[in-house]
Amino acid sequence: MKKVLYYDCFCGISGDMNLGALLDLGVKEDYLRHELSKLNLDDEYELQVKxxxxxxxxxxxxDVVLKNAAHIQKNEHHHHSHQHQEAPTSHESDNYHTHHAHRNLKDIENIIINSSLNNRVKELSLAIFMKVAEAEAKVHGKSLHEVHFHEVGAVDSIIDIVGAAVCLDYLNVDKIIASSVQVGGGFVKCAHGIIPVPAPATVEILKDIPVKSGIVPFETTTPTGAAILAANVAAFTDHMDFSIEKTGYGIGHSELEIPNVLRIYLGYEDKDVKRVDQYILETNIDDMNPELYGYIEEKLFAQGALDVFKTAITMKKGRAATKLSVLVNEEKEKNVLDIIFRETTSIGVRKYKVEKIMLPRDFEKVSTQYGNVTVKNAYYQGEKVKYKPEYEDCKRIAIEKNIPITRVYREVSKMMEDNN
Structure with missing residues (x-):
């Protein structure tokens, strides 16, 4: 069974809510405190857990309370009532002032690299910080080294981010998944004036990640929270397909119409089958030379189509036609549409989501008297239930040896049965 962690971001995510949820899920508080002490920053903050x-x-x-803070405005714009300030630097509250040093990215890297944290925690921490730093640089039109960090370099943000890495390393799951990310809505006041929610750095970090907005007129996802997801989540989906073992809730600081909490599930994914969301793009064609379909299929596969198939249909007024159907991932959709609209006579495409359920599979080389052939194996409940020789290998051997391709298939089947 595959151990999975699922972030249910129905009310967004922030650094402190993430720590709360992971502790609530089962990470030992003493362990977290011990690991954070390796940063040698204990004289700068106090970690409060309740x-x-x-x-x-x-x-x-x-709550990460700064020991040297002269004043912390509780109602600053990150979640509107977080007691500690989060990344990024460009949205510092007018009412937030501390006496702690404003560290830059190099300072943060030195703190983490020179600590006695294990290498995986160091790598995760630096990856999360880099997401924020890259967003800051993009928003301000500067290089990474030109950006001067305030909140990102503050101790509380360091604890949020390194703490996240410590907890994720402790849980040691096989896969991290997340729902669409609720970012909230409205406007917030910051040092630069009134800006829309989500903040520019948050938008930059969440590029190519599915989001939802407007559930409440507050900033529900902070840059730190967004960076934790962007650096660690393998897939974003609102479809939960695993067995839940534990649930953790990280409590936020705002009083909203919905619970200001982050929910994280720890569960197990069934390895017997794999479920993925894909899309079918289809179009009816009645005015194209049929000889072109082979050429178009090759181009579609070259651009990332997972499957291409044709169905004979009868359209209105008795016109014979072909329905061209293409299975594709969301990432390759535009490439496939380009081929359809440029290379066929179609002027419109239908699109719908499908769930694909697949058996686990692997590939092996089988040695026959005619040469090596790649075979695809499929498994169900841990047992090999199917195998299939790769057509291109069999075709190549049949041509080279000048033998019927069926003979190659029979030879592969014989070898597979003997080996089993």
Whole structure:
């Protein structure tokens, strides 16, 4: 069974809510404190952990309190009531002032690299920080080294991010998944004036990640929270397909119409089958030379189509036609559409989502008297239930040896049966 972690971001995500949810899920508080002490920053902050409740949902609340802070405005724009400031630097509250040093990216890298944290925690921490740094640089039109960090370099953000890496390393899951990310809505006041939610750095970090907005007129996802997801999540989907073992709730600081909490599930994914969301693009064609379909199919596969098939249909007024159907991932959709609209006579395409259920499979080379042939094996409940020789290998051997291709298939089947 594959161990999975699922972020349910129905009310967004922030650094402190993430720490709270992971502790609530089962990460030992003493372990987290011990690992964070390896940063040698204990004289700059205090980690406060307590049980809390939002709209009847019990969970864990985490606050990183700066020991040298002259004043912390509780109602600053990140979640509107977080007691500590988060990344990024460009949205510092007018009412937030501290005496701690504003560290830059190099300072942060030195703190992490020179610590006694294990290498995986260091790598995860640096990857999350880099997501924020790259967004900051893009938003301000500067290079990474030109960006001067305030909140990102603050101790509380360091604890949020390194703490996330420590907890994820502790849980040691096989896969991290997340829902669409709720970013909230409205406007917030910051040092630069009134800006829309989500903040520019948050938008930059969440590029190519599915988001939702407007559930409440507040900033529900902070740059730190967005960076934690962007650096660690393997897939984003609102479809949960695993067995839940534990649930953790990280309590936020705002009083909203919905519970201001982050929910994280720990569960197990069934390895017997794999489920993925894909799309069917289809179009009816009645005015194209049929000889072109072979050429078009080759181009579609070259551009990332997962499958291409044709169906004979009868259109209105009795016109014979062909329905061209293409299975594709979301990432390759535009490439496939380009081929359809440029290379066929189609002027419109239908699109719908499908769920594909696949057996686990692997490939092996089988040695026959005619040469090596690649064979695809499929498994169900841990047992090999199917195998299939790769057509191109069999075709190549048949041509080279001048023998019927069926003989090659029979030879592969014989070798597979003997080996089993």
């Amino acid at each position: 049980n809390d409740n939002k709209k009847g949902i019990a969970g864990t609340r985490v």
